Amino acid sequence: MNVFPPETLARFASAYPERPHTLAHALGQDERLTLDALAGLASRLPGASLEYNRGNLPIGVDGKPAPNGLSIEDTIRHIASSDSWAVLKNIEQVPAYRDLLLDLLEELRPAIEAKTGEMLTPQGFIFISSPDAMTPYHFDPEHNILLQLVGSKTMTQFPAGDARFAPDTVHESYHLGGPRELPWSDTLLEGGTPFAIGPGEAVYVPVMAPHFVRNGPASSISLSITWRSEWSYAESAARCFNGTLRRFGLNPRAPGRWPQGNTGKSLASRALRRLRKTG
Structure with a gap:
């Protein structure tokens, strides 16, 4: 059974690669995506693939946020009360999660390759967030679909390639090895578009589109499926x-x-x- 219904595939094909939009998905309960399974996954990933910190953050931060003082396993298992934000990066390093990622991307491959050519470098990221946690303002180099699995969140996106929201010098610094976090001013907010998603919903993020994410009132699990193109x-x-x-x-x-x-x-x-x- 396909995870993305026909109308979602049609919507994606029409908007990809430059227009952000919401999508529907049918990725429901999966034993690989429970908190216990994700804590186990964290223990199998190298340290470079783990990022976690306190969740009570402003929209803009200067460099990496401070740690939360817990282990990654405790952060995940107690996400409802740990006031934290965690991401498990490059889940494709573990075979069961690589299968999950590739199965999802295979459904999208025809629409992707019709626009931007060969789908390159598939990568997956799982986000586990406490109630009201903030993922600060940043950008990413991949084409990205964020699927909401548990809880809710609102992603506020800003136009990709617009120097008002991410100056060219910041782009250059990032690609030369600098941080992905972006300078923030409240005056930018009026240029953002919020996308609220819950279980069964997803949002597409264009390459290098600045965004921040506010988690909803309950703890959250999200899966980000990403790929690169020769254009990116x-x-x-x-x-x-x-x-x-x-x-x-x-x-x-x-x-x-x-x-x-x-x-x-x-x-x-x-x-x-x-x-x-x-x-």
Whole structure:
């Protein structure tokens, strides 16, 4: 049985890759996604794939939030009362969760590849959040669908590629190894679009679209299924090249959004990377 109904696939195909939108899904109770199973998954993932901290945060933070003082397993098992936010990254490292991720993406593959070509680098992330927890303002380099499984949350998204919401210098810093958290001002809020989702609902997030997420009044479990395209990789490489140019006092033009190509700067960035490796 398919997780995404036909009308959802049609909606996704129409809006992908640049328009955020809500979707329906039928990913219900799954033994891999209970709190006990997720605590077990956390114990099997390397430390670099675990991120967790206190959940009582502002929309904007300067760098990584402070830890919550608990283990990841205790954070997850007691998420209803631990006032925390946790993410298990790259769940595809564990075979059962890789199967889950790939089965979901396979349903979307025709619509994805019709627009942005080969679906590259499938990755999965599971978010476990306490009541009212905040995921601060940030962006991510992948095409992303966030499926809500337990509880509710509201994701507020901002236009991708608009320097008002994420300056070009911040993009460049991120792609050169800096943090994904973005500078925040309350004056930005009027440019955001809130997407409220509960169990059986999902939201699509375009590449590098700034967003923050406020959890609902109950604890929450969400699954993020992501992939890359050659366009997204070219955009990343072009941002790296622009960051290098800016270090020499130049003021380069921002990469174009899809369907514009960024081939020239992408190739130049990759050539520079090869020179550094061989130099």
